[in-house]
Amino acid sequence: MNVDFIIVGQGIAGTCFAFELIKNQKSFIIIDKVEDNSSSKVALGVYNPLVLKWFTKVWKADEQISYFYKFYNEIEHFLKHNFIENEGIYKYLKTVYAQNMWLSKSPSKHKFDYMSQKILTINKEGLINTNFYGLVKKAGRIDIPLLLRLFKNHYVDKKILIEEDFNYEKLVFEHEGLYYNNIFSKNIIFCEGVKLFHNPYFKYLNLKPTKGEILAIYCKGLSLKNILHSRFLLIPLGNDYYSVGATYDWNNLDNLCTAEAKAEIKSMLDQTLKLPYKIISQRSGIRPSTFDRRAIVGRHNQYKNMYILNGLGTRGVLLSPYLSKCLVDYIYYNGVIDSDVDVKRFEKK
Ligand SMILES: Cc1cc2nc3c(=O)[nH]c(=O)nc-3n(C[C@H](O)[C@H](O)[C@H](O)COP(=O)(O)OP(=O)(O)OC[C@H]3O[C@@H](n4cnc5c(N)ncnc54)[C@H](O)[C@@H]3O)c2cc1C
CATH class of the missing domain: 3.50.50.60 (FAD/NAD(P)-binding domain)
Incomplete structure (x- = not known):
């Protein structure tokens, strides 16, 4: 050959x-x-041109995003399947400081308009916090x-x-x-x-490998369509199944799931969801970080x-x-x- x-x-x-x-x-x-x-x-399969802590662009964000959509459209055509899902990430802006930072950075000086100009409300009864979200555009998920x-x-x-x-x-x-x-x-x-x-x-x-853990949960009646970010990402997979995570651990680099990571993600869920939820599974992986x-x-x-x-x-x-x-x-x-x-x-x- x-x-x-x-x-x-x-x-x-x-x-x-x-x-x-x-x-x-x-x-x-x-x-x-x-x-x-x-x-x-x-x-989790999320793509996102912003650093969600500082609302700054990631390295070569404009170039990456431009090519990303072209590339995945070609893949979708090649494999005859859609992969780009859940477009838009709703970032919860918990503090007045975060809200002001969002508003000061959102006027678009970039090739693309990545940040909503306004602070938004999400009409979902299953959420504890429905106010104070910034929408990250040109972000979403690929089913990797x-x-x-x-x-x-x-x-x-x-x-x-x-x-x-x-x-x-x-x-x-x-x-x-x-x-x-x-x-x-x-x-x-x-x-x-x-x-x-x-x-x-x-x-x-x-x-400099980094371990990450995620949970899969079921939350009946939540019916979220968009990805939420509040400390962790909450990603709708359809039919009220969600992925949540991921944690960061630079020390423990085995592939085992830990009670600590589960508790960390659960604490975010408990501060986010009004509705009861069930944990379906927990997984871990090691990111090839540098x-x-x-x-x-x-x-x-x-x-x-x-x-x-x-x-x-x-x-x-x-x-x-x-x-x-x-x-x-x-x-x-x-x-x-x-x-x-x-x-x-x-x-x-
Ligand atoms: C919990 C978690 C959540 C994450 N969420 C996101 C996210 O939402 N968005 C995002 O962009 N990134 C995310 N990441 C990071 C992302 O997963 C990595 O950046 C990416 O998967 C790295 O891909 P890779 O192909 O370099 O490595 P890998 O996915 O590790 O693939 C390497 C492949 O090579 C094979 N291989 C290696 N050596 C050999 C060999 N000698 N012989 C044969 N086969 C070999 C392995 O078996 C494997 O199949 C997440 C990571 C984790 C752990």
Whole structure:
């Protein structure tokens, strides 16, 4: 078998990079070890151009958002399924300080109008607080597990998915590319999430993994349509099922669900919902965060046909499409990788 790329990892990073290759008529094979607790499979799937604490824009928000909608529209067309859901996030502005900060920042100086100009009310009897919300526009949710599953089915149909642990020792470099078993590929990209630390080629990179936990709840009669944010995100999944979270823990990095995280999320729910709710499940995952809070993208310093897309932290949903495009532009069209995210920043000078 002869391909343009071997992609290691089919989380949101590997999946978006693969779709960018499809768009550019490049061939690939994906090697992914199925893992139910991978960050992408646990993720709430929210995309949001603002830092909800300060109401400032995230890194390259305008560029990311522009490309995000184009990219997902193309995916929707390709997979014949809609993925963009729950558009708009209602941010609860608890204090007068937060309300004033919102109003001072909302006059649009940006490419897009991200913040409502007014403070809004939500007419939902099941909520304790119905006043003092700011609406974040160009925000919402993607059903990531469904997206990954549908792409996986596509790869299985096309016989371009190998479900196994990538064996780094089997990689053999040739002048024009590399061999992995009987596959010859011009290039390889690693999209391994937190499993990056197993990778001998990128030993010089350090992630700062962050554990996150979420709850799934049922709240009969709440009938929320939009995402709410008040300390945690409360995300309607339909039929009065909701996802809630996520917590942050930099110390305990196992995959076990904790009573502490459950209590933390419950306390937010108890301050938000008037109606009784039932906890259906709890899940945890580890985000591939970095020390400087920037993604890691680019070419290996020694192996010129080896690439990485990692370090997506808390924002994999919005970052993956944009960074996949930047990387493909860099590889095939002389594009430039922004120095903020370039893997080169970790190389010894
Ligand atoms: C609780 C929680 C909630 C979150 N909510 C959001 C959210 O709302 N919005 C948002 O944008 N982000 C969210 N995130 C963060 C988001 O999940 C990550 O940014 C993103 O999933 C990282 O994707 P990835 O593809 O880099 O890594 P992963 O999802 O970890 O995927 C890596 C894949 O590579 C495979 N792999 C690794 N090494 C090998 C190997 N050697 N051989 C074979 N396969 C390998 C793994 O099995 C896995 O399938 C959340 C994270 C958590 C934990």
